[in-house]
Amino acid sequence: MATPNAVKADAVPAPSLGKVVVVGVGLIGGSFALALKAAAAVATVVGVGRSASNLSSARQLGIADRTWTQDQRWTDELIDADLVLLATPVGQIPALLALIAPALGAATVVTDAGSTKQDVIAAGRRHLGAALPRFVPGHPLAGTERSGAAAARFVPGHPLAGTERSGAAAASDALFRDRTVILTPLAETSAEAQKRVADAWTACGGVVGTLEAARHDEIFAAVSHLPHALAFALVAQLAARADALDYFRYAATGFRDFTRLASSDPEMWRDVCLGNATALRRELSAYRAELDRLDALLVSADGDGLIALFERARVARNAWLAHHRDAND
């Protein structure tokens, strides 16, 4: 490592992050670690997870320098950590926040990669809130920090880079390249903490933006959570048929793409659906109203109405494809 680092010294200064703790060393957490390492933006990555075999893969793949299973005393690693990323299924985040709160160092910034944000923020307020020690006076980051117990180093985030694959073996240092990463800071999040998280994602190749948490949850209920639920539902109801194999036998590439999301991790998506249930149910209701309209067009054999519906969809999707970075692999 010494020689390449020396050669790139002009372009890449000393790692901006000393120690990063990644809890949940799967597709997202593992890719975050790999990308930071590829950018020489971190000195040490500590991985924490539930499965010893996945953690072993993570070490072998160069994702983590050392690892701990969640039942070990891994929170001792937090005292001198610059950043901790919670990249577990989102349902585990409240308990993790409660667990880490008393162990955080004076300059440790906390972020997450959950697909829902209001529930994570509520948990952050509950468990970190006043418990978070203020930045230590005299610490390099403390200069412009807002004072008061509410000043938080909690920066909720959501990288738009999931795939249906999971586990450390699916991780890639290129996963976030040119991908949108959304931060939904709290009112009390310090600018310094937010910058540290934004810089880390930028180093990973991401394009960082911010969004209000409630709006985030509304939007992702529509463009991500609902499509996942719809894909799971389609395959589940086919699979439940006595003659399911007759159907699957003739399913082809259209079915494959429509149902790709149904190969996603069930535990992750249970947590997302429950964490954002209100917005998801609202979207499900809007969608069912659209299916009512579609069914009415079929009943009345309204060809012009079907063409209009399909054309509106096609025009909108093609315009989106042409103009949006995140549409493309």
Place this chain on the structure above:
Amino acid sequence: MATPNAVKADAVPAPSLGKVVVVGVGLIGGSFALALKAAAAVATVVGVGRSASNLSSARQLGIADRTWTQDQRWTDELIDADLVLLATPVGQIPALLALIAPALGAATVVTDAGSTKQDVIAAGRRHLGAALPRFVPGHPLAGTERSGAAAARFVPGHPLAGTERSGAAAASDALFRDRTVILTPLAETSAEAQKRVADAWTACGGVVGTLEAARHDEIFAAVSHLPHALAFALVAQLAARADALDYFRYAATGFRDFTRLASSDPEMWRDVCLGNATALRRELSAYRAELDRLDALLVSADGDGLIALFERARVARNAWLAHHRDAND
């Protein structure tokens, strides 16, 4: 052409088809022509279509040796044609069958590539039925032909190889390679006519099977027509919102794959949805019942129920992916 044909004489005998007429020179019709030519399985391809500019592309791309627009006297081409493929949107097939019936040659076999089969067969019975001249006695194909006016050279078909692209420019001689092609012969379809169509698709690289037409329509309502309708509906209801751009801005690869079918040709899918409306509405109803169950799980925050639903879907989809040829590009 003479030299390559001579060199490959052992592998590829003289083209088995003299003249093939393709009506609708788009993705499917164009790819059929290109694949037959690549296999040296046809001497002459005549293309028929609505758009002069698309036909011009078809000639330039080597899809058709000559072309006619549908308003010209193209049916004169049928008298000495070995095969005519109707590859238009399926709603045009009844009128086309009525148009070609009196112009067919004594040995012309008729097939189609429509995604619905019972409606095509009903139109075939109506327009071809007794109107179809019997195979000419003494014609090479006549040897084992069943006798009677109902003996038909109509072989309905459905290649499982659509994409969301359309037009001659999207055609490829590899589109059908290793793809399932379903034939749904009528009881009165002659074995010789069926073999001619099966051989043509085999020459294109397809893997030919047969299915009863009603079963075909049930199965494809579930694995193809419903997913198309659902994808169109999702994008259409998003696009209709005043703040649609806020949503599309954050849509990513999951949304892209889920909605790929919504970029399909609206006219083609109007025809499919109307042509198979009964089976499609039955599938839509079954799907809405599954969405009821999903919503009930959300209301009761039943995490175990959600996991069970998602896991059933994931296991079924992954088993399908692992075992089915048509799952892969």
